Amino acid sequence: MTETAPPTGPMLFLRAAGDWGVRVAVTAMRLEGAPPPAFATDTPHEAEALATRAGATLWRAEMTLPSGGATYTCDGVEHRVSTDVTGDVTLAFASCNGQENGDLDRPSADRNALWAHLGARLDDEPVQVLLNGGDQIYADEVTKAHPLSEEWPNEVPDHLTGEQWRDLKATLDAEFFRRYATQWAQEGYAETVARIPSLCVWDDHDICDGWGSLRRKAQTSDVAKVLYAAAREAYLLFQFGCRPDERPEICIGRGRALAWRVDLPGVTLMAPDLRSTRSKSQVMSEEAWADLSPALRGTEAQTFLISSVPALGPRMSLVERAMKLTRHMEDYEDDLRDQWQSYAHRPEWRRFLTALMEVQDRPDHSLAVLSGEIHLAMRGTMRTETGALHQLVASGISHPAPPDGLATALSLLARLGEAPVKGHPIRLHPLPGKTRSYTAERNYLILRRRADRWSAAWHLEESGETAPLDL
Known part of the structure; x- marks a missing residue:
């Protein structure tokens, strides 16, 4: 039986911002x-009740906080928020908040060390927006909470009856609810x-490892449909602060994907949804x-676009094809198929990069891509008509760093170079102060606007903060 979800909160979600301040939802x-x-x-x-599951209720209120700094209270406890988005601005970007197995059994002081570091800096350097770039939980x-899904995707049950469908959905709903709440309370x-x-x-990982890149039988099964429905409802509740039947106001279009865009003075923040229709x-x-x-179209002078998997990277398609030569590497096939660089996605990757270059090459405009997913810190550039299009990867904030x-x-693979769009080569570069293209330390990214100039710096768990990189 699913344990009761613990009481926790508050958490803020950005709805809009301007010279008047910020409008947020608080849950x-x-x-x-x-x-x-x-x-x-x-x-x-x-407060409005959004959902009740696993013995707990998620509540929401909407607030407008005036520019210049503001406070709100939750059950009498005061929380200070930086709300000036017109001049100097600091944004934080983080991804990969968990690990595949035993995530919530880790001591919170170690698991959340970089979250605590980010929180501790707020009194000295206000941060106006937190950009969460994917894998906010590891689900x-x-x-494992239900016999029908326990061995999926390796074993795929036959068609579910209506009663089985409802029972599985209720179990997964409650388990997602509990998992989000338990992590949130740390x-x-x-x-x-x-x-x-x-x-x-x-x-x-907000759905399951490799979602969208799994074998067709597993991905189209009834269990997969129930899992996706439960994960999507939990995503809306805990990552947008919305009801399960509500479409977030920041989302663009009316389709199934949950891409979004928010404009602040001088900067556009946006994210395509690379999972819902994958x-x-x-x-x-x-x-x-x-x-x-x-x-x-019509973006502000600086655009930060989140591509949950890196848009600029090495020639992973070579590794992917080599893996097909041996069955010993089959477990990693979905990880490589997840990448834009996969041979299966190469035409669509070109389409994506071409669309980004069209934004980058507008007069007096700059675009940078923010990504996570790979559990390493790295940066890359792609040559365009107006200069370098930057890729900044910060991953992960609590996922353990992989082997050095x-x-x-x-x-070494990055030295081969890559040019999916003819005439626009991709190059990977060391972080400021480093000697190789990838850094194996837990990390998060800080983006700063000072006097209308943007820079980026990585806070690395062992090495500390890098020198700023001008964008």
Whole structure:
């Protein structure tokens, strides 16, 4: 039986921002039947129940916080928020908040060390927006909660009856609910997300490892349909602060994908949804592309676009094809198929890069891609008509760093270069102060606008903060 989800919160979600301040949704969890959380600024804000599962209820209120800095309270506890988005601005970017097995059994002080570091800097350097670049939870163990999904995707049950479908859905709903809440309540993470409004996009582990790149029989099974429905509802509840039947106001288009865009003065923040319509042969459906293409128009002077998997990287298709020569590497096939660089996605990768270059090459405009997923820190550039299009990868904030040898191997592979779009070569570069292209340390990224100039710096768990990189 699923354990009761713990009471926790608050957490902020950005809805809009301007010279007037920021508009946010604030959520908190309370035990089922307990009074709703008391949210207030100068006046009380009524809380709405979003969902009740696993013995707890998730509540939400909407608030507008004036420019220049503001406070709100949740059950009498005060939280300070930086709300000036017109001048100097600092954004944080993080990804891969967990690990595949035993994630919630780790000591929170170690698991959330970088979250605590990010939270501790807020009094000295206010951060206006937290960009969450994918794998906000590692839900891989959720399927273990029910016999029908316990061995999926390796073993795929036959067609589910209506009663089996409902029973599995209720179990997975409750398990996602509990998992999000348990992670959210941990020290270090909880204090940080209570003070910085978040924007989130999901990746595979928010559903299951390799979602969208699994073999067709597993991906199209009834168990997969139930799992996806449960994961999507949890995504809306805990990463948008929305009801399961509600489409977030920041989302673009009306299709199934949940791509979004938010404009601040002088900067556009946006994220295509690379999971909702993914299959082994596509990253985004034509419907998702139809939603994204208009959203790339009319952006502010600086655009930060989140591609949950890196848009610029080494020639992974060579490794992917080599793996087909041996059955010993089959377990890694979905990891490589997940990448834009996969041979299966190469035409669509060119389409994506061409669309990004069209934004980059507008007069007085710059675009940078933010990504996670690979559990390493790295950066790359692609040559365009107006200069370098930057790729900044920060991954992961709590996922353990991989062996140092992987960083060395990928750095050697990066020397081969890549040019999927003719005349626009991709090059990978060391982080400031480093000597190889990939760095194997837990990390998060800080983006700063000072006097209308943007720079990026990585906070590395062992090495500290890098020198700023001008964008």
